[in-house]
Amino acid sequence: MKEDYAFITEQGESTVHELSTVEALIKYQEQFHTGFPLTDKEAEMILGYMEGHDYVLGEVQGNFYQGDLAEVRERICWEEYSMDDVIDAVCEWNYELVLEAEAQRNNPEDFVDFAKSQSRYERLKAEEATLD
Incomplete structure (x- = not known):
């Protein structure tokens, strides 16, 4: 399930597109050439570890973010990440x-x-x- 979240940046409010599926993460990688082409197995492993540690991945206008699900109750705290x-x-x-x-x-x-x-x-x- 793809979810989008409002996110405040220096340029104003943007939308974070959650990368919570193997397909979404691989599509992001292909579209924005991150330098790390992933196989389905590798993407699934990364997403599993992120979920297991209460994090989620997302992107805003091509920028990659990690969202902390545990830092603030019922809110995702996004941080730009690579x-x-x-x-x-x-x-x-x-x-x-x-x-x-x-x-x-x-x-x-x-x-x-x-x-x-x-x-x-x-x-x-x-x-x-x-x-x-």
Whole structure:
């Protein structure tokens, strides 16, 4: 679902077009040549990490923004961002999750906990390889 939000810039009020789907993010990348061509899998991964950390991506007149969903209740706080910044944030979040998963798999409560932790660790390491 594409949503648009009013946004106040130095030039006045503009509309933020949310980039919440793989198709919307890839279309933005193609249209504005961000230097980071994404596959569907990569775009889906980026959007998943953003959503999981209470952020959303958007654009205003070709400028890229990150919206914080958690900073102010029932309001999105938009900040101009670059795709490079987004990818850096996603890589950092992945790294933190890998460390958590590794610690959990090294100190499991039981075998089931170990198996779940190992599976999560392997999935995160695969995502890390894709992000690289």
